[in-house]
Amino acid sequence: MSTGIRRATIADVAREAGVSTSTASVVFSGKVNVADATRQKVLAAAAALGYTGPDPRAASLRTGRSGIVGVVLGGELRHAFLDPVTTAMMDGLTDALASISTGILLLRDDPREDEPPAIAEAPVDAVVLIGCSTRAREVLDVVRQRGLPVVVIEGDGGDDVPQVTLDNREASATIARHVLQLGHRRAATITLPLDSARERALITPAREASATVSVTLDRLAGFREAFPDAVAITAAGSLVDEGYLVGRMLLATDDGALRDDRPTAIVTQSDLLAVGAIRAAEELGLRVSEDLTVVGFDGIAADGLGSLELTTMAQPALEKGRAAGEQVTRMLEGEAGESVHFTCEFRAGETAARPAVRNSPVE
Amino acid sequence: MSTGIRRATIADVAREAGVSTSTASVVFSGKVNVADATRQKVLAAAAALGYTGPDPRAASLRTGRSGIVGVVLGGELRHAFLDPVTTAMMDGLTDALASISTGILLLRDDPREDEPPAIAEAPVDAVVLIGCSTRAREVLDVVRQRGLPVVVIEGDGGDDVPQVTLDNREASATIARHVLQLGHRRAATITLPLDSARERALITPAREASATVSVTLDRLAGFREAFPDAVAITAAGSLVDEGYLVGRMLLATDDGALRDDRPTAIVTQSDLLAVGAIRAAEELGLRVSEDLTVVGFDGIAADGLGSLELTTMAQPALEKGRAAGEQVTRMLEGEAGESVHFTCEFRAGETAARPAVRNSPVE
DNA sequence: TTGTACGCGTTATCAA
DNA sequence: TTGATAACGCGTACAA
Numbered sequence: 001m002s003t004g005i006r007r008a009t010i011a012d013v014a015r016e017a018g019v020s021t022s023t024a025s026v027v028f029s030g031k032v033n034v035a036d037a038t039r040q041k042v043l044a045a046a047a048a049l050g051y052t053g054p055d056p057r058a059a060s061l062r063t064g065r066s067g068i069v070g071v072v073l074g075g076e077l078r079h080a081f082l083d084p085v086t087t088a089m090m091d092g093l094t095d096a097l098a099s100i101s102t103g104i105l106l107l108r109d110d111p112r113e114d115e116p117p118a119i120a121e122a123p124v125d126a127v128v129l130i131g132c133s134t135r136a137r138e139v140l141d142v143v144r145q146r147g148l149p150v151v152v153i154e155g156d157g158g159d160d161v162p163q164v165t166l167d168n169r170e171a172s173a174t175i176a177r178h179v180l181q182l183g184h185r186r187a188a189t190i191t192l193p194l195d196s197a198r199e200r201a202l203i204t205p206a207r208e209a210s211a212t213v214s215v216t217l218d219r220l221a222g223f224r225e226a227f228p229d230a231v232a233i234t235a236a237g238s239l240v241d242e243g244y245l246v247g248r249m250l251l252a253t254d255d256g257a258l259r260d261d262r263p264t265a266i267v268t269q270s271d272l273l274a275v276g277a278i279r280a281a282e283e284l285g286l287r288v289s290e291d292l293t294v295v296g297f298d299g300i301a302a303d304g305l306g307s308l309e310l311t312t313m314a315q316p317a318l319e320k321g322r323a324a325g326e327q328v329t330r331m332l333e334g335e336a337g338e339s340v341h342f343t344c345e346f347r348a349g350e351t352a353a354r355p356a357v358r359n360s361p362v363e
Numbered sequence: 364m365s366t367g368i369r370r371a372t373i374a375d376v377a378r379e380a381g382v383s384t385s386t387a388s389v390v391f392s393g394k395v396n397v398a399d400a401t402r403q404k405v406l407a408a409a410a411a412l413g414y415t416g417p418d419p420r421a422a423s424l425r426t427g428r429s430g431i432v433g434v435v436l437g438g439e440l441r442h443a444f445l446d447p448v449t450t451a452m453m454d455g456l457t458d459a460l461a462s463i464s465t466g467i468l469l470l471r472d473d474p475r476e477d478e479p480p481a482i483a484e485a486p487v488d489a490v491v492l493i494g495c496s497t498r499a500r501e502v503l504d505v506v507r508q509r510g511l512p513v514v515v516i517e518g519d520g521g522d523d524v525p526q527v528t529l530d531n532r533e534a535s536a537t538i539a540r541h542v543l544q545l546g547h548r549r550a551a552t553i554t555l556p557l558d559s560a561r562e563r564a565l566i567t568p569a570r571e572a573s574a575t576v577s578v579t580l581d582r583l584a585g586f587r588e589a590f591p592d593a594v595a596i597t598a599a600g601s602l603v604d605e606g607y608l609v610g611r612m613l614l615a616t617d618d619g620a621l622r623d624d625r626p627t628a629i630v631t632q633s634d635l636l637a638v639g640a641i642r643a644a645e646e647l648g649l650r651v652s653e654d655l656t657v658v659g660f661d662g663i664a665a666d667g668l669g670s671l672e673l674t675t676m677a678q679p680a681l682e683k684g685r686a687a688g689e690q691v692t693r694m695l696e697g698e699a700g701e702s703v704h705f706t707c708e709f710r711a712g713e714t715a716a717r718p719a720v721r722n723s724p725v726e
Numbered sequence: 727t728t729g730t731a732c733g734c735g736t737t738a739t740c741a742a
Numbered sequence: 743t744t745g746a747t748a749a750c751g752c753g754t755a756c757a758a
Contacts, residue, residue, distance in 0.1 A: 058735035
């Protein structure tokens with residue numbers, strides 16, 4: 001008996017100090033004034049027993065708060081860290097949350113199909129949904145069922161959930177029209193994944209109908225406003241490598257020869273994809289922008305190109321995260337959360353230009 | 364009375380279903396066989412009452428586990444998301460933790476000076492300390508006091524704490540010697556921050572003595588093996604912009620004229636810093652590597668340079684994170700954690716070359 | 727297979 | 743300023 005492994009509790013400390021548990025508790029929470037002598041006694045007892053403070057689990061059960069905000073990310077957590085837009089949002093989010101939260105809990109929304117989302121079992125005070133896909137509704141249901149404040153960043157939360165949105169469709173239309181006005185007639189687009197399967201593939205009407213990622217669909221719709229019939233290929237992720245692979249598919253045949261019917265402009269749905277496409281082009285001997293126009297989306301990975309400035313739509317990713325954090329804070333303070341809408345800004349770079357003569361007389 | 368706001372508990376569900384609470388509990392935990400009819404009754408009752416499952420706080424108090432692993436990051440959380448090495452580590456970490464943890468809790472280690480570290484109040488099952496600074500010891504004390512398994516990535520956890528380490532000093536010495544052997548005699552180094560103050564400044568002996576970030580000091584020591592008396596400037600962060608600013612300080616005077624005593628080689632402690640230094644050089648009309656050698660560290664931001672390949676020491680950042688996750692997993696399963704050591708690999712790029720003649724006859 | 731009873735460690739309420 | 747008491751919501755021996 002008394003293997004001594006059991007950690008000291010606040011009751012032990014109180015007993016050791018000769019006070020009641022409530023007094024000891026108050027010493028640690030600091031919410032009520034305690035006589036200095038009493039405080040010292042309790043602190044001494046705590047030190048003697050190696051008591052570090054209230055067990056967060058018990059405290060949280062009692063108070064109903066954990067100080068943790070859950071961030072639910074679509075797809076694998078790992079993707080989140082590889083995507084500069086997401087990390088920028090997290091940056092803004094943690095910033096806005098710093099005052100009310102001890103930390104943020106990263107969760108994914110697609111565990112094994114048959115299990116409830118992880119958020120169902122996470123001790124969080126509020127939830128931020130980022131770029132979620134198929135299971136977003138399910139996650140939302142669980143969260144609302146639990147009565148947690150929730151904010152959705154770029155997802156279709158529906159009805160009464162505060163959302164942080166971006167003018168994806170309009171922004172895409174803007175940059176696509178820019179390309180059109182430069183004179184391009186044969187454009188192609190590389191999109192973000194259509195669903196959580198994340199398969200690289202030509203986008204057919206059937207495939208498009210079963211897509212679930214609204215960001216992708218919105219940007220595609222914007223693109224189609226300028227180029228209704230253009231080829232669209234979905235990438236398996238927002239990665240440079242994917243941009244490279246799809247770029248090659250668009251520009252060259254399998255044996256590495258340039259295709260005659262290659263596009264004169266590639267409109268991508270992310271800067272990372274654009275960087276990859278540019279690499280593919282350069283490797284094939286095409287100069288950007290003289291021989292090929294490539295434009296991006298996000299305005300974040302401008303780093304990847306050396307001196308070449310990417311023509312893109314810049315989105316306020318950090319601000320999106322910050323706005324979400326601010327709304328969560330408000331809601332935790334009992335106020336109502338509000339939706340916030342952001343717009344992208346066209347950023348002229350050096351990767352878009354008029355098409356070469358070869359294409360001018362087409363159709 | 365009965366404002367109806369109170370959420371249903373498992374006791375309510377049990378009553379509604381006409382079974383005992385333990386039966387209802389078992390239905391949700393699934394640990395014991397329950398008659399199918401009973402299960403249906405309970406599930407129906409739960410649905411009727413809008414009961415989503417056990418309250419994680421209460422469950423966690425009871426079982427002593429939360430399914431959460433805390434990741435303590437040095438400095439602001441925001442820096443973490445901006446640093447590719449950290450994100451790569453997180454990537455590996457989440458990967459290794461996926462099977463045993465519902466999510467990872469991001470915490471910072473430097474809140475207001477007078478408060479206990481956030482980790483003291485976080486409901487976590489285990490802790491991973493990443494690149495911590497001043498308060499690492501304090502955090503470690505709290506964590507050990509709480510009896511939580513802990514793994515330290517590149518910090519001086521001391522004695523019996525499993526650590527994931529990197530050969531920072533040796534790797535730095537390797538690349539510095541490479542620069543020396545190319546013939547450079549006038550080298551300078553741009554280091555990571557020395558402490559959590561993160562001030563950009565010339566490194567004096569006094570300043571070095573008060574430094575707290577061991578990674579920085581180790582890499583500096585390695586550099587000094589080759590260049591004992593070289594100028595060293597500490598950057599305010601591992602950022603391209605910082606590399607640019609410090610690079611300018613080293614290469615030009617305030618009015619933008621090239622300094623006569625400028626170094627012929629700049630050895631930086633991170634690839635991001637190197638990218639910035641290269642930008643500064645190019646802006647001043649210096650060609651890398653013809654006029655100036657710049658080398659990095661990390662092997663991760665090779666993206667930022669377009670076609671130019673950075674000469675650098677590549678570190679297995681993802682593997683470091685994965686190793687930490689694996690050790691945590693082991694410890695949670697009752698086994699002892701082990702330290703794991705990784706080494707960097709020299710990666711020859713195009714940014715290091717023999718110095719131009721101008722410098723060859725120096726001293 | 728189901729039910730009873732207890733404790734996990736804390737904090738809020740209220741009274742002294 | 744301090745103390746007694748009652749939840750908080752759950753899991754799990756143990757008994758039936």
